[in-house]
Amino acid sequence: MDDQPLLSVQDLVKHFRMPRRNLLRPPDVVRAVDGVSFDISRGKTLGLVGESGCGKTTTGRTILQLMRATSGSVQFGGTDLCQLSDKELRNFRNGMQIIFQDPYASLDPRMTIGKAIAEPLMIHEISKTRDEARERVQELMERVGLNPYFINRYPHEFSGGQRQRIGIARALAVDPDFVVLDEPVSSLDVSIQAQILNLLQDLQDEMELTYLFIAHDLRVVRHISDRIAVMYLGLIVEQAPGLEIYDEPLHPYTQALLSAVPWTDPRLARKHQRIILEGEVSSAVNPPSGCRFHPRCPIAEERCQHESPALREIQPGHWVACHLA
Amino acid sequence: MGTYGSSQPEIPLTDGTEPDQIPLLQIRELHTQFETKQGTVRAVDGLSLDLYEGEVLGLVGESGCGKTMTALSIMRLLPGNGQAVAGEINFEGKNLLQCSAEEMKQIRGGRIAMIFQEPMTALTPTMTIGRQISEAMEIHLRLSRQEARERALELLEHVGIPSPRERFDNYIHQFSGGMRQRVMIAIAFSCQPRLLLADEPTTALDVTVQAQILDLIKELAQESGMTALFITHDMGIVAGSCDRVAVMYAGRMVENGPVDDVLLNPRHPYTQGLLGSVPSLESEPGDRLYSISGLPPDLVSLPPGCKFWPRCPLADDRCREEEPVLEQYGESRAACWKVMPLRES
Ligand SMILES: Nc1ncnc2c1ncn2[C@@H]1O[C@H](COP(=O)(O)OP(=O)(O)OP(=O)(O)O)[C@@H](O)[C@H]1O
Ligand SMILES: Nc1ncnc2c1ncn2[C@@H]1O[C@H](COP(=O)(O)OP(=O)(O)O)[C@@H](O)[C@H]1O
Ligand code: SF4
Ligand code: SF4
Ligand SMILES: [Mg+2]
Ligand SMILES: [Mg+2]
Numbered sequence: 163m164d165d166q167p168l169l170s171v172q173d174l175v176k177h178f179r180m181p182r183r184n185l186l187r188p189p190d191v192v193r194a195v196d197g198v199s200f201d202i203s204r205g206k207t208l209g210l211v212g213e214s215g216c217g218k219t220t221t222g223r224t225i226l227q228l229m230r231a232t233s234g235s236v237q238f239g240g241t242d243l244c245q246l247s248d249k250e251l252r253n254f255r256n257g258m259q260i261i262f263q264d265p266y267a268s269l270d271p272r273m274t275i276g277k278a279i280a281e282p283l284m285i286h287e288i289s290k291t292r293d294e295a296r297e298r299v300q301e302l303m304e305r306v307g308l309n310p311y312f313i314n315r316y317p318h319e320f321s322g323g324q325r326q327r328i329g330i331a332r333a334l335a336v337d338p339d340f341v342v343l344d345e346p347v348s349s350l351d352v353s354i355q356a357q358i359l360n361l362l363q364d365l366q367d368e369m370e371l372t373y374l375f376i377a378h379d380l381r382v383v384r385h386i387s388d389r390i391a392v393m394y395l396g397l398i399v400e401q402a403p404g405l406e407i408y409d410e411p412l413h414p415y416t417q418a419l420l421s422a423v424p425w426t427d428p429r430l431a432r433k434h435q436r437i438i439l440e441g442e443v444s445s446a447v448n449p450p451s452g453c454r455f456h457p458r459c460p461i462a463e464e465r466c467q468h469e470s471p472a473l474r475e476i477q478p479g480h481w482v483a484c485h486l487a
Numbered sequence: 488m489g490t491y492g493s494s495q496p497e498i499p500l501t502d503g504t505e506p507d508q509i510p511l512l513q514i515r516e517l518h519t520q521f522e523t524k525q526g527t528v529r530a531v532d533g534l535s536l537d538l539y540e541g542e543v544l545g546l547v548g549e550s551g552c553g554k555t556m557t558a559l560s561i562m563r564l565l566p567g568n569g570q571a572v573a574g575e576i577n578f579e580g581k582n583l584l585q586c587s588a589e590e591m592k593q594i595r596g597g598r599i600a601m602i603f604q605e606p607m608t609a610l611t612p613t614m615t616i617g618r619q620i621s622e623a624m625e626i627h628l629r630l631s632r633q634e635a636r637e638r639a640l641e642l643l644e645h646v647g648i649p650s651p652r653e654r655f656d657n658y659i660h661q662f663s664g665g666m667r668q669r670v671m672i673a674i675a676f677s678c679q680p681r682l683l684l685a686d687e688p689t690t691a692l693d694v695t696v697q698a699q700i701l702d703l704i705k706e707l708a709q710e711s712g713m714t715a716l717f718i719t720h721d722m723g724i725v726a727g728s729c730d731r732v733a734v735m736y737a738g739r740m741v742e743n744g745p746v747d748d749v750l751l752n753p754r755h756p757y758t759q760g761l762l763g764s765v766p767s768l769e770s771e772p773g774d775r776l777y778s779i780s781g782l783p784p785d786l787v788s789l790p791p792g793c794k795f796w797p798r799c800p801l802a803d804d805r806c807r808e809e810e811p812v813l814e815q816y817g818e819s820r821a822a823c824w825k826v827m828p829l830r831e832s
Contacts, residue, residue: 213695323782354782356776359766363773378694382766385774387772405772419694419695421698422694422697424694424727425723425726426725427726436698
């Protein structure tokens, strides 16, 4: 990467201790994120993909310190957020925001959207007076494609796509540098997805935003990301510049994921050899030994069961964790 | 261990053109409505649709355009205040809308089966999954309890449930999303239906599991020569799994034809918009997506003329006054006053 990254995540680990079910045995530990590293340069987007439960959301929330890491570091503009106290973190909160999949769940149903968008402005004392806040809210609404005329309406009066616009306005109110987008368009119709994706791209250009874009639709991720990281059971198994990973996936898991993408070109859909992965993702409580993907890997060898493959830079900027890559 | 290779057929089930036969399912001018405080919701508004023996027809459109209500009208399972107020749904020589409740009970789960988007809503949480599959077969196929049990075990194995004997007495909450959908498929196929209605069967699943489930449905359908109506909002699924496609907007059909023809030469601006909204392998990062502006119309007060005009970049005065009807273009039909000339191929 050419310049100093805005965000640098090193060996991030987040384990969850489950309630003890059997007094004779140690409590189960969910190894949701188990040693993840990546950088994101200012103004760029890293797409984070992988099957349900592989640790994408946990990664995003741990970076933002919405939950504290078990170990590892998160350098944001040169400061390690993991080392800061809750009080010290407050100064950094403005710089980092999150946008969720389900915009409805993240909005208070009894608060008008005008108030909802103004809330962060008042909390962080960005707007000194009510009038000032109101003006800024109207500006933001217009910016995300909402008619400011609706400022006094409640969330239930809006469609899913409009609610996502409200969520975006709220996140951008504090003028952040870095935004985690956790499946921001997954619950929306394709037509509305396209509107929101275009909006997110425009906002990134205008405000020089840096995105961590979490999604499972690999068509959407390809469209929006500069780099892509593929996660499997708490680990990154491949990371590369966006188009490169689609042209030349090197990890067998990435190859399987990509072969399952439902492209809309029927000629492509018929030509594509699908690699059908058998079984389901293994448990994050007792991940398989060696390479965590070995029980489902179509080309696994003997040593894959014992030796866990390290991430290696196989081509400049293209990292893969597989013995056979 | 996984395996390389693909169970996807090289050739589609049919070549996608309409065969010269009597359709297995024929929907004529169906109107399904809901009476609400706001007024009459026209969920399905004059839809006509033919489904031919052995084909997989994709029914696509944005959420709220009436796809589910079309399927539930066929099954006669509309929620409380909904009613098919006009039209015909002909299946095996009967108009389903005129069938008695008793006749419909025989048809449902027997000749016509349905797979729902959220399997939890369609499965009984308090009954073991084994019982749920075998009970249907006892009723529809008149099998003995023991015969039904044997068949259910075979089915569970066939749809890819590992160690079916152990899983037979499990309850649905003990299964993952993908496994639940497999159980739904086992139930749907248990009575060898002639027609399968699959309502977004993979929308809630991961792409890898989605691919497994779609291949499974296709394989089972091919084995038994079954006909399927595949409801989805994803043009990618249509591209990979269907022979023909019908595009719905505001409760009506706006375009239909063979998958290749419609997806490669979409004629209706709405179909073009739906296709353009999905990033393709050709798009470059940073490109803007072609998006359809605005929202689908309020089904209580539809605009006059073409229902798509408030969102259509080509709309003119005629569009705002006169509603276009389906016209034949090549192998497909579209309802638009300004159908684009065919792309050179
Ligand atoms: N608070 C928690 N306590 C215990 N386990 C948790 C907790 N939060 C997440 N997990 C577990 O951690 C793992 C990773 O979860 P996470 O939500 O990060 O996955 P994800 O990749 O975002 O999945 P999805 O695509 O379904 O959103 C899962 O096994 C999950 O069950
Ligand atoms: N119980 C109901 N009462 C009133 N309107 C309903 C009801 N169920 C569905 N509708 C309306 O019918 C229309 C079509 O719904 P549906 O067929 O579920 O759409 P789709 O499956 O295409 O997303 C929608 O506008 C929906 O709001
Ligand atoms: S290390 Fe072995 S099991 Fe893991 S992905 Fe590579 S080949 Fe497959
Ligand atoms: S009839 Fe007119 S408004 Fe309707 S889709 Fe065609 S051009 Fe657009
Ligand atoms: Mg998540
Ligand atoms: Mg539906």
